[in-house]
Amino acid sequence: QKEVEQNSGPLSVPEGAIASLNCTYSDRGSQSFFWYRQYSGKSPELIMSIYSNGDKEDGRFTAQLNKASQYVSLLIRDSQPSDSATYLCAVSSGGSYIPTFGRGTSLIVHP
Amino acid sequence: DGGITQSPKYLFRKEGQNVTLSCEQNLNHDAMYWYRQDPGQGLRLIYYSQIVNDFQKGDIAEGYSVSREKKESFPLTVTSAQKNPTAFYLCASTTGAAGYTFGSGTRLTVV
Numbered sequence A: 001q002k003e004v005e006q007n008s009g010p011l012s013v014p015e016g017a018i019a020s021l022n023c024t025y026s027d028r029g030s031q032s033f034f035w036y037r038q039y040s041g042k043s044p045e046l047i048m049s050i051y052s053n054g055d056k057e058d059g060r061f062t063a064q065l066n067k068a069s070q071y072v073s074l075l076i077r078d079s080q081p082s083d084s085a086t087y088l089c090a091v092s093s094g095g096s097y098i099p100t101f102g103r104g105t106s107l108i109v110h111p
Numbered sequence B: 001d002g003g004i005t006q007s008p009k010y011l012f013r014k015e016g017q018n019v020t021l022s023c024e025q026n027l028n029h030d031a032m033y034w035y036r037q038d039p040g041q042g043l044r045l046i047y048y049s050q051i052v053n054d055f056q057k058g059d060i061a062e063g064y065s066v067s068r069e070k071k072e073s074f075p076l077t078v079t080s081a082q083k084n085p086t087a088f089y090l091c092a093s094t095t096g097a098a099g100y101t102f103g104s105g106t107r108l109t110v111v
Helices: none
Strands: A011-014 A019-025 A030-038 A045-050 A054-058 A061-066 A071-076 A085-093 A105-110 B004-007 B010-013 B019-025 B031-037 B043-051 B054-057 B064-066 B076-078 B087-094 B106-110
Touching: A011 A019, A019 A030, A019 A085, A019 A105, A030 A061, A030 A071, A045 A054, A045 A061, A045 A071, A071 A085, B004 B087, B010 B019, B019 B031, B019 B087, B019 B106, B043 B064
Parallel strands: A011 A105, B010 B106
Antiparallel strands: A019 A071, A030 A045, A030 A085, A054 A061, A061 A071, A085 A105, B004 B019, B019 B076, B031 B043, B031 B087, B043 B054, B064 B076, B087 B106
């Protein structure tokens, strides 16, 4: 059984701070890693994907992958109240490309 | 603009009734998926299709049925055999390892 674990939160950070969201996974053969943002009552939106060890930056977002530790994280710099949402981690192995989703971490950015 | 259209946005089902949720995409994606999301739960895979006229059961297929007669369309029927259908239903598509594009979702309630 492939598992993806996330702290459910909520993670509360002040506006302008760095929010750090973490995710661990059980399948060592995993190859593709995704972060989705889901606002309350809305559908998930893909914000980051990462496939190799190290950091990947896109604007205020940085995804970090460490396959040896089976760990992927998402950093949000200069957090804004509009970043308040649930962040879903998803992990897939090769072949079917069907990811396993974590339950998500709720992020609250307060002014 | 390309995307995935789900309809209706809200759906009410009476006991013993079958209902069909629509999912249409104009992204030219081969693979399409149906997920169910319950409060505080992760996304659970119901059915998926990687090619026209072929589909596979996901983790929670009992009480659901699908068809894939056209590349653009992947409707989901919630049958009377599904005893706890109240949930948020999400349709997604992808070309492969690039991550999902989700529709806006259908919220189904039993009345």
